[in-house]
Amino acid sequence: MSLLIDVGTVLRDSVSVFYSSLLTRPTGAAVRNEIERRVVEVGSPVVTTIDFSQIDLLDVSCADEIVAKLLLRYYEGNNGLTGYLLLQGVREDHLDAIDAVLEKRSLALVAWHDGQAELHGIVDETERRHWEIVRELGPVTSDRVSEQLGTTDVQTTTQLTRLWSRRLIRYEDAHFTVPGMNEPDVGVHAQ
Amino acid sequence: MELVFEQLAALPREQKVVIDARHARWASPYGLTTLLCIAQSRLERADFTVPENTDTASYWARTGFFRHAADLYELHGHVPRHREGESDVLLEITPIVQSADVHGVVGRIKDKSAEILHGQLGLDMAVTGRFGMTLSEACGNIVEHAGQGGWVAVQTYAYRKRLGRRVVVIAVCDAGIGFRQSLESSPAHRTSDRWDDSRALEAAVLRAVSRYRHGDDGRGQGLAQIRKFVAKWNGKLSVRSGTARLAIVPSWDEDEPMQEALPYFPGSQMQIIIPEKINDNASATLSSRSTVTRASARAS
Numbered sequence: 001m002s003l004l005i006d007v008g009t010v011l012r013d014s015v016s017v018f019y020s021s022l023l024t025r026p027t028g029a030a031v032r033n034e035i036e037r038r039v040v041e042v043g044s045p046v047v048t049t050i051d052f053s054q055i056d057l058l059d060v061s062c063a064d065e066i067v068a069k070l071l072l073r074y075y076e077g078n079n080g081l082t083g084y085l086l087l088q089g090v091r092e093d094h095l096d097a098i099d100a101v102l103e104k105r106s107l108a109l110v111a112w113h114d115g116q117a118e119l120h121g122i123v124d125e126t127e128r129r130h131w132e133i134v135r136e137l138g139p140v141t142s143d144r145v146s147e148q149l150g151t152t153d154v155q156t157t158t159q160l161t162r163l164w165s166r167r168l169i170r171y172e173d174a175h176f177t178v179p180g181m182n183e184p185d186v187g188v189h190a191q
Numbered sequence: 192m193e194l195v196f197e198q199l200a201a202l203p204r205e206q207k208v209v210i211d212a213r214h215a216r217w218a219s220p221y222g223l224t225t226l227l228c229i230a231q232s233r234l235e236r237a238d239f240t241v242p243e244n245t246d247t248a249s250y251w252a253r254t255g256f257f258r259h260a261a262d263l264y265e266l267h268g269h270v271p272r273h274r275e276g277e278s279d280v281l282l283e284i285t286p287i288v289q290s291a292d293v294h295g296v297v298g299r300i301k302d303k304s305a306e307i308l309h310g311q312l313g314l315d316m317a318v319t320g321r322f323g324m325t326l327s328e329a330c331g332n333i334v335e336h337a338g339q340g341g342w343v344a345v346q347t348y349a350y351r352k353r354l355g356r357r358v359v360v361i362a363v364c365d366a367g368i369g370f371r372q373s374l375e376s377s378p379a380h381r382t383s384d385r386w387d388d389s390r391a392l393e394a395a396v397l398r399a400v401s402r403y404r405h406g407d408d409g410r411g412q413g414l415a416q417i418r419k420f421v422a423k424w425n426g427k428l429s430v431r432s433g434t435a436r437l438a439i440v441p442s443w444d445e446d447e448p449m450q451e452a453l454p455y456f457p458g459s460q461m462q463i464i465i466p467e468k469i470n471d472n473a474s475a476t477l478s479s480r481s482t483v484t485r486a487s488a489r490a491s
Contacts, residue, residue, distance in 0.1 A: 019294055023327040024334060026290040057297060057320055059327040060416045061335075064409040093320035100416060105409050 003038075003045035007066070008054025010034050021057035028065025035070060040080035047179050049112070053089025063097035068105050074167065084167050084179035087111040095120070108168055110179055117178045119168065130159040131168060131178070139175035192225050193453065199229065200454035209238040213268070216247050220344035220362035221462045223256045224284060227342050228366040230263035232457050241268030254344060255283035281307055281359065282345035293330045296343055297323045307347055312357055313468040318424060322359075322465075325420045328413035329363040329461055336373045337458060341365025354443055356467040366458040370395050370432040377401075388433030389451045396430055396437055417463065426465040432458070 011019050014034040015027050022028060039048055050066075052058070067087070074081045090098065090111050102108060102121030111118050117135050119128060133145050146156040160176055163169045170177050195210070202208060210229065218226070230237055239260060242248045251257060252273040260266060282300050287293065305319045326345070333341040343363045350358040371391035374380055394400040396418070401411035421428045421439055429438040429446065436450040443466065 016291070016294070018298075021294065021297060021323070021327075023297055024290040024293050024331045026334070027294070056301070057323045057327070059324045059331070060412045061328060061331055064412060068409050091320075093317065093324070096321065097324065097416070100412060101409060104412055 001042075001045050002047045002049065003042050004049050004051060005035055005038060006051045006054060007031065007035070008052075010038070011055070020055065021059075022055055022062040022066065023057060023059045025061045025065050028062035028069075031062075032066050032070050032073075035066070036073065036079070036081060044080075044082045046083045047086060048083060049086040049088050049180065051089045052087060052091070052094055055089075055094065058094045058097045060097045060100050063094075064101040064104070067098050067109070068101040068107055071107050071109060072105070084170065085109060086180045088113075108166060110168055112180055117180060123168070126159055127163060127168075130156065131163055134160070134163070134169050134176045135178045135181075138169075138177035138181055139172075140177075141175055145176070192222055195229065196456045197454040199232075200456070204232065205234040207235040207237065208233060209240065210264070211240050213240050213243045215242045216244055218247075218251065219462075220254070220284070220346045220360050221364070221460065223251065223254055224342040224344050224362045224364040225460055226256070227259055227263060227284070228364045228456075228458060228460070230260070231339070232366040237264050239264035239266050241266060241270055243268070245271070253283075254280050254346070255285070259284055259286065259342070280344070280346050282343065284342055284344040286340055287330045287333045287343050287363070287365075288340035290331075290334055293327055293334065296330055297327050300326065300345060304345075308359060308465075311347065311467075312359060312465070314424065314465070315468075318465075321420050321423070325417050325463065326361060328417055329361060329463065331413055332459070332461075333363065333365050333367070336370075337365040337367030338373075339365065339367045341367065341458070350464070350466070353445075354466055356469065358464050358466045360465075361463040362461070364458065364460040366456075369458050370430075374400060387435070387451075389435035389437070389449055392430055392432055392435050392437040393449075396428075396439075421463060421465070424465045426463060429462045431456070431460045 008020065010031050011022060015030050022031065035050065039045060071085060073079060074085050087109060088111065090113065099120055106122045108119060108121030108123050111120055119131055123131065129149060130145060133148050134140055137144060142153065142156050142160055145160065146153055149156065160169065164171050170179050199208065210226065242251065248269065249271045252271040255273065257266065257270045258273060281303055282296065285296055301323060304322050308314045308318050308322055309316050330343050341364055345359065345361050347357055347359045350356060371388050374391050374394060396414050399411035399415045418428060418439060425441050427439065427441050427444050429436060434451065434453050434455050436453060438446045438448055440446045440448055
């Protein structure tokens with residue numbers, strides 16, 4: 001099951017109907033709490049996508065509250081927040097704030113732009129190369145990734161496991177994919 | 192403003208003071224917002240005499256200064272009327288107390304800032320969103336850290352004396368607890384002999400230390416983002432707090448990076464200056480002129 005959350009609607013519902021920008025920590029905390037509530041209410045979505053396309057400005061303080069802290073909450077694993085967290089509808093100036101907060105906390109996530117997945121945040125070069133092969137060829141087996149990169153099975157498995165544990169790739173039926181790729185067009189759209 | 196701070200620092204807070212602006216001919220957004228902070232810093236309501244020059248008084252009225260000053264000072268002299276909508280300033284002086292005020296300020300400035308930053312100052316269109324983010328972070332600091340409300344103002348004007356170009360200036364000032372006291376309230380703070388206002392400014396502005404960093408590694412990013420914005424657009428950032436003032440100084444300016452042992456003034460006062468963009472040749476000429484000026488200043 002996939003869940004699409006329009007953060008602009010969440011902002012207007014939870015903070016003010018007059019707002020179109022995500023600014024300040026108190027606003028970010030209120031929006032994050034509402035997103036968490038909606039995710040838990042829906043119950044264990046495999047992929048949750050936060051859509052920023054209705055957002056005018058995003059400042060760093062708000063990005064830290066919404067993006068970075070939400071990711072950390074997913075990592076905690078004991079709060080009903082499960083599966084993969086993705087972003088979409090993110091503009092270039094939004095990325096200034098998002099990249100800054102991911103870098104500060106050594107986090108990474110996947111964002112979709114015009115049908116293409118992009119990796120943002122802190123990943124080392126080896127991780128990135130493995131992730132890009134999964135994006136290019138996925139669903140793909142570990143053997144096939146090894147073959148493409150000319151690495152040993154152990155090296156490849158180690159890297160793919162790291163990416164999977166950081167929720168940057170999915171593993172299903174012995175194949176790896178980038179989350180959000182080939183998602184069935186069903187699911188709950190929370191707005 | 193330093194001369195005013197010097198005179199005030201010698202007086203007890205409960206002593207009544209008179210701010211005499213009769214002979215003032217101009218004030219920057221930083222000066223006007225700081226004048227409001229001065230009133231907030233006094234226990235006894237201060238007197239304020241309005242500039243006698245009608246153009247000056249009229250300009251101060253257009254910035255919204257007298258509207259707020261009337262609540263804080265006993266005003267003396269002729270206060271020009273200010274009609275809504277007649278302002279030519281980018282953002283009138285606006286109080287910042289809570290998060291909603293930050294949303295209001297950024298929303299209000301959005302349309303005008305694209306026209307002025309891109310249209311008048313020749314900056315890339317990409318500056319508009321980043322300008323709003325910077326304004327938000329600067330104002331957010333008051334909400335998060337000052338412990339009381341403050342003021343923001345944004346203005347463009349010709350900065351002829353130092354730069355020969357137009358600039359946009361953001362001033363964000365408060366008379367709250369200031370950087371040193373804010374950082375001292377963190378459980379992670381360790382007092383040392385070398386701890387003072389200048390060290391507090393260095394920690395917050397240059398090393399992104401925040402009082403909330405204890406248990407929250409993501410804090411302190413707002414000022415880092417402001418620095419990044421200022422560097423990107425060849426601007427200048429200065430922050431005064433307590434008895435110190437730190438500046439990120441571009442090549443076109445001659446300010447001191449750090450001034451210590453200044454007269455004490457509560458809270459923090461931030462100024463961001465972004466200059467008009469000029470072509471590379473003109474920029475090189477200006478840069479060499481600035482270097483010569485500094486060399487002459489050192490020689491004298």
